Amino acid sequence: MKKIIAVSFLFYSFLLWYGVSFLSFSIVDVRSIDHFPVLNYILNFSFFLFGKNDFALRVPEIIVGFCSVLLFYKLTEFYLKKEKDRFFATIIFMLIPGMIISSIIVNKSVYLIFLTLLFVYLYKTNKIYSYILLALCVFLDSGFISLFFALIFYAIYKKDNVLLLLSLLFLAINANYFNYDIGGKPKGHFLDLFGTYFLIFSPFVFIYFLFSIYKGFFDKKRDIVFFIAFFTFIISILLSFRQRIKIDDYAPFTLVYVIYMVKYFLSSYRVRLPQFRGTYKTVFIVLITTLTFFDIALFLNRYTPARKLSxxxxxxxxxxxxxxxxxxxxxxxxxxxxxxxxxxxxxxxxxxxxxxxxxxxxxxxxxxxxxxxxxxxxxxxxxx
Structure with missing residues (x-):
């Protein structure tokens, strides 16, 4: 645990330095505050503590991102036995482009990621507290409707009547409170959505995410993490055929699936004899290399063709x-x-x-x- 704390602290210190030194409070940040009013209270509290400056602007997301990484590490204890496996999985989670982006810009994604991880952890350790957290999330943001939807299917699968009743109730209240509406003529934003997921995971990692989702569908030991990631992802895909969706309503719930991705990869690697592990070593090198280059590109995009987007x-x-x-x-x-x-x-x-x-x-x-x-x-x- 001390090792992951040290690495995470150094990494998020770098992100804080980068955000304060090079990023501006942007039009996109303002839009995020408009769509997620809780950010106003968080930022005002930060301004009260540190003054109205770039440090106070970036530090709340950095802290929540750092806490999310530590919480993810604790969650890996339920899935991975070896310490080095848990460390490896956490580093991958920390380096996912979507996780980096959500930690350095003013947006709701990092808070949704943290609350999702906290819910799963509490559900595995103290279900009463997890239900209380769900109740609080009902009035926090409309994005939680996809989480409640996923939990309905998980509750049916596990025959958990309490969770099923609460999920149905919370979904109805959330949809009514935020006046959730599915409308629009079929326009086909499917490719745009896939392109966004490519940016969030990095291209080759996203392909492996799809493979892991497919593999998880046939896994008899799949649990709540699979249901949350699978159904929020499927909902976003289905809605994209009809309307342009807000990716930060869905993507945060899929990032927790990194646990399963690492679990499947390591189990497939270790079940084979050393002489037959060459393909997996190649896949690992490709995934890590492209992920690393993609992360570097995030910080250098000021000088890339993507600069107009950012x-x-x-x-x-x-x-x-x-x-x-x-x-x-x-x-x-x-x-x-x-x-x-x-x-x-x-x-x-x-x-x-x-x-x-x-x-x-x-x-x-x-x-x-x-x-x-x-x-x-x-x-x-x-x-x-």
């Missing part, structure tokens, strides 16, 4: 500095989220200057009395 995380802070250097302290914009992001860095709302962000062209235009006085290519704004 530019919002980089240009707000330097843009605010650029405007202040030109004595522009009061601005207005039709993009209210952009305005709130810039306000975080000290730019106040005023009618003297109007700012327009053209996302497709990655440009910001500043107008004074309806006359354009400046245009900034935000892709050239650099915090490194």
């Amino acid at each position: 530019s919002s995380y980089y240009f707000i802070k330097p843009l605010a500095s650029e405007l202040k250097n030109k004595n522009i302290d009061f601005i207005n914009s039709k993009n209210k989220r952009l305005l709130r992001a810039l306000n975080f860095y000290g730019l106040k709302k005023g009618n003297k200057y109007m700012i327009i962000y053209e996302k497709r062209e990655n440009k910001v235009s500043i107008f004074h009395k309806k006359r354009k006085i400046m245009q900034i290519n935000v892709s050239k704004l650099n915090t490194l």
